[in-house]
Amino acid sequence: MPRSKSAIKRERLTKKRTERNRSLESKLKTTVKKAQKAIVMKEEDSPQIVREACRTIDKMVTKGILHKNAAARKKSRLMKKVS
Numbered sequence: 001m002p003r004s005k006s007a008i009k010r011e012r013l014t015k016k017r018t019e020r021n022r023s024l025e026s027k028l029k030t031t032v033k034k035a036q037k038a039i040v041m042k043e044e045d046s047p048q049i050v051r052e053a054c055r056t057i058d059k060m061v062t063k064g065i066l067h068k069n070a071a072a073r074k075k076s077r078l079m080k081k082v083s
Contacts, residue, residue, distance in 0.1 A: 024065050031056045032074065039081045050078055 035053035
């Protein structure tokens with residue numbers, strides 16, 4: 001249990017950030033899964049869905065949720081499945 005004022009604030013901030021990160025990671029996973037499913041099912045609008053997934057991946061990098069190399073790897077694997 002934190003005792004100092006700053007430690008209490010740190011704990012509060014950590015909880016808030018963890019919650020936000022968790023929701024953003026969940027959003028990322030769903031969009032990537034949706035894109036993969038669209039590719040497998042050969043849907044007409046799959047290029048649009050893949051583009052949206054890549055955009056979401058890039059946003060996660062700017063927000064610090066995902067490392068840039070991990071993002072590049074995810075995007076590369078998606079594009080490989082498209083072609």
